[in-house]
Amino acid sequence: MTDQIASLVDRADVCAVAVAECFRGDGEILANPIGTIPMIGGRLARATFEPDLCMTDGEARLIANDEAFEWPNGAVVEHFNPYRQMFSWVWNGRRHVMMGATQVDRHGNQNIAAIGAYAQPKVQLLGYRGAPGNTINDVTSYWVPNHSPAVVCEAVDTVCGIGYDRAAALGPHAARFHEIRRVVTNLCVLDFDTPDHSMRLRSVHPGVTIDEVQAATGFPLVVPDDVPTSRLPTPEEMELIATVIDPKALRLAEVPNP
Amino acid sequence: MTTPKDKRCTEDEAVAELRSGMTIGFGGWGSRRKPMSVVRAILRSGLTDLTVVSWGGPDVGLLCASGKVRRLVYAFVSLDSIPLEPHFRAARQRGTIEDEPYDEGMFLLGLQAAAWRVPFLPTRVGLGSDLLRDNPRLKTITSPYDDGEELVAAPALTMDAAFVHMNRADARGNGQYLGPDPYFDDLFLGAATKRFLSTEKVISTEDLSKEGPAQSLLISRMLVDGVIEAPNGAHFTSCDPDYGRDEAFQKAYAASAKSPESWEAFREAWLTLSEADYQAKLRAAGGGA
Numbered sequence: 001m002t003d004q005i006a007s008l009v010d011r012a013d014v015c016a017v018a019v020a021e022c023f024r025g026d027g028e029i030l031a032n033p034i035g036t037i038p039m040i041g042g043r044l045a046r047a048t049f050e051p052d053l054c055m056t057d058g059e060a061r062l063i064a065n066d067e068a069f070e071w072p073n074g075a076v077v078e079h080f081n082p083y084r085q086m087f088s089w090v091w092n093g094r095r096h097v098m099m100g101a102t103q104v105d106r107h108g109n110q111n112i113a114a115i116g117a118y119a120q121p122k123v124q125l126l127g128y129r130g131a132p133g134n135t136i137n138d139v140t141s142y143w144v145p146n147h148s149p150a151v152v153c154e155a156v157d158t159v160c161g162i163g164y165d166r167a168a169a170l171g172p173h174a175a176r177f178h179e180i181r182r183v184v185t186n187l188c189v190l191d192f193d194t195p196d197h198s199m200r201l202r203s204v205h206p207g208v209t210i211d212e213v214q215a216a217t218g219f220p221l222v223v224p225d226d227v228p229t230s231r232l233p234t235p236e237e238m239e240l241i242a243t244v245i246d247p248k249a250l251r252l253a254e255v256p257n258p
Numbered sequence: 259m260t261t262p263k264d265k266r267c268t269e270d271e272a273v274a275e276l277r278s279g280m281t282i283g284f285g286g287w288g289s290r291r292k293p294m295s296v297v298r299a300i301l302r303s304g305l306t307d308l309t310v311v312s313w314g315g316p317d318v319g320l321l322c323a324s325g326k327v328r329r330l331v332y333a334f335v336s337l338d339s340i341p342l343e344p345h346f347r348a349a350r351q352r353g354t355i356e357d358e359p360y361d362e363g364m365f366l367l368g369l370q371a372a373a374w375r376v377p378f379l380p381t382r383v384g385l386g387s388d389l390l391r392d393n394p395r396l397k398t399i400t401s402p403y404d405d406g407e408e409l410v411a412a413p414a415l416t417m418d419a420a421f422v423h424m425n426r427a428d429a430r431g432n433g434q435y436l437g438p439d440p441y442f443d444d445l446f447l448g449a450a451t452k453r454f455l456s457t458e459k460v461i462s463t464e465d466l467s468k469e470g471p472a473q474s475l476l477i478s479r480m481l482v483d484g485v486i487e488a489p490n491g492a493h494f495t496s497c498d499p500d501y502g503r504d505e506a507f508q509k510a511y512a513a514s515a516k517s518p519e520s521w522e523a524f525r526e527a528w529l530t531l532s533e534a535d536y537q538a539k540l541r542a543a544g545g546g547a
Binding site for chain 2: 059060061082083084087090091113114118119120121122123124125126127128129130131132133135136137158159160161162166167169170173174175
């Protein structure tokens with residue numbers, strides 16, 4: 001029965017719901033999901049169960065609209081939010097960012113700077129961007145649209161966003177604002193709700209097996225006895241996503257159906 | 259009777275003030291509102307061994323590909339619509355530039371520290387990350403207050419010269435942005451010894467308030483030594499609302515990183531020209547490459 005319903009639901013919508021769930025309980029903070037499905041998931045959370053979230057237009061304004069990418073009837077602007085203001089939110093503890101990750105490891109360390117030895121990397125990426133500051137100051141989650149052993153890996157080459165082992169080494173006071181809440185991928189949802197904060201399989205998306213997730217991961221995940229299936233979108237959520245939040249279906253390009 | 263200073267000059271006159279080995283900052287952000295006509299003038303000059311400070315975009319890529327950069331001070335380099343800057347990547351992967359990485363927020367503090375003439379500003383940004391491994395300039399400091407907290411001392415990013423691009427300015431150096439974000443252009447000018455502002459259009463001081471509200475007057479003439487009138491001067495980066503990014507041109511620029519031959523062809527076609535000829539060629543080509 002569940003499998004029959006699941007086969008009718010786009011994987012991208014399951015991912016969007018999983019992203020939305022990351023922001024549950026966040027209240028009146030800046031939810032700052034970066035990427036196509038993260039933007040959709042954040043808008044979905046605000047339009048349903050987290051109405052007080054603040055969100056950007058992707059540039060220098062906070063806007064109230066439920067549409068994620070285009071505002072044909074005009075943006076409803078709440079606040080002027082240039083980059084300099086964004087850093088104030090980060091340092092004031094008012095932000096939950098969902099970043100991408102070229103590599104993320106079992107402790108939640110993230111790399112977007114460079115692959116290989118940093119001094120002369122095999123592959124240069126963006127640079128450190130804001131990852132060190134995001135992770136030491138606020139709740140951070142990650143979005144991985146291409147779950148593979150190279151991405152969800154044993155150890156990252158350069159630690160940009162700091163994970164639980166690095167935070168623990170700093171001590172409880174220095175790392176008091178650190179929390180890596182979830183890693184949402186195209187296959188599953190991961191968290192760090194284990195005694196030593198090792199990455200744990202929280203749920204698998206409908207149609208994905210635990211073995212598939214493990215095979216796509218570069219280290220042994222903590223797998224509870226009972227791994228639930230990721231929550232399916234409600235009919236109301238599917239309608240919202242398809243007609244308001246992402247009417248051009250950009251999400252299907254980021255995560256196609258298997 | 260004395261008259262106010264008229265600071266107007268050309269790109270080449272401004273670049274003649276620079277010397278090889280200097281530390282030079284560029285305003286804007288990624289591929290947005292970059293002082294590109296000045297970058298092009300530097301590419302035509304004999305300057306080398308520059309330390310470049312930037313929220314990196316094609317300014318960084320062009321200077322790297324042209325062998326002008328000894329050291330890069332940055333938090334990211336991106337073309338926005340093309341996330342990874344191919345010429346910057348090539349330079350890093352060949353190991354031809356010295357790398358001084360920062361977190362974005364730490365970079366802001368470094369600019370602010372320089373503009374406020376203090377050696378550093380404290381932050382918890384960077385703790386636990388590999389920035390402290392990869393940027394040996396970074397040091398930590400212990401709070402002198404009761405908390406005793408260990409923090410990172412983000413060092414002042416002082417510069418010999420800085421360039422920013424504004425939508426409008428007067429001849430005295432009052433600069434106005436009309437787009438979505440001021441970025442950190444005021445801090446670049448505050449952090450530099452020689453300070454230049456390029457602008458789409460020089461207008462009278464009285465007319466500045468007809469273009470936008472007082473909040474859009476980001477740059478004070480106290481921060482500016484030279485004003486360069488450079489219509490379409492941010493090309494091919496965006497300069498909203500005057501014009502958007504020239505995506506076709508940017509694609510051609512990015513594609514030129516494929517081989518030494520393709521870079522040489524791009525360079526020959528676009529980077530050996532005077533600014534006037536560059537703009538004329540663009541117009542003849544219909545705006546794109």
